Amino acid sequence: MSFADIDFINSKPTATRLGLASQLKFFRACGFFAGDSAAILNDATDYLAEQLGVHSDELSGYDFGGRTARRHCAEILQYLGFRRMKRGDRETLSCWIIGELCPSGQSVSVILSRRQTKRPISPGDRYDF
Numbered sequence: 001m002s003f004a005d006i007d008f009i010n011s012k013p014t015a016t017r018l019g020l021a022s023q024l025k026f027f028r029a030c031g032f033f034a035g036d037s038a039a040i041l042n043d044a045t046d047y048l049a050e051q052l053g054v055h056s057d058e059l060s061g062y063d064f065g066g067r068t069a070r071r072h073c074a075e076i077l078q079y080l081g082f083r084r085m086k087r088g089d090r091e092t093l094s095c096w097i098i099g100e101l102c103p104s105g106q107s108v109s110v111i112l113s114r115r116q117t118k119r120p121i122s123p124g125d126r127y128d129f
Contacts, residue, residue, distance in 0.1 A: 001025070001051055008079055009052065012072075019062030020072045021048045027080075033073050036064045 001009070001021065009021050022045065026034045034040055037059050049056035063069055077083075085093070102110075 001048070006051070014054065015058065016062060016068055016072070017052050018045070018049055018054050018056070018058045019064070019069065020076070021052060022059060022062075023064075023069070023072055024076050024079075027073075027076055033076075034064060037062065 001024075005021075005024060009017050009024070012020055022037075022040045023033055025044065025048065026040060037045075040059065042056075045056045045059050049058070
């Protein structure tokens, strides 16, 4: 973890720091949030606990589906610079898709329907902010 990550995590109550750190690192590695502690490798939990100066068994008390975890996910997204798409963002994305992904003349809706068919896991699939 970077010093900025540690500062961000240490700004939260001690009891939830390991859960927050686990979610932050899991999101950076996988692109979505862990649904439960089983998704977090024991070695990773031990390493994060050591960096934070807490016991690794504190993760067992973190409710990955609770209000605190949902708030942490929103705070992580904000910390990492994510935000909701605006109309201008959608227009920019559509232009990029047309120019880069649809040079053969396929419509944007065909490309987007392929995405819905493949359904990659994303933060929006589990958490509604």
